[in-house]
Amino acid sequence: MNSFSFALPQIEVQELLIEELVDQEAHDLIVFNDDFNTFGHVIQVLIEVCKHSYEQAEQCTLIIHYKGKCSVKKGTQQELEPLCEAILDAGIQATIV
Secondary structure (H helix, E strand, O other), rough: OOOOOOHHHHHHHHHHHHHHHHHHHOEEEEEEEOOOOOHHHHHHHHHHHHOHHHHHHHHHHHHHHOOOOEEEEEEHHHHHHHHHHHHHOOOEEEEOO
């Protein structure tokens, strides 16, 4: 009898659970560049809504400006939806992917 044969189903179950957890957390809150909002406004919104430090918000804002968009937060769909709504309410384009 193979001593490893009994462990295989347990490993498969653990791998499936890990994959499900990764899928739940696999969302990004993306903020897009525009020609209307100032750097200061975007920085302030990221600090208030996403709880970024000033430096983190400033770096995200620079990436948004030069690259056109930036992932500002990762999490589940349910965690990111209220954050996305608050950013949209502030007049900044955002989406969850």
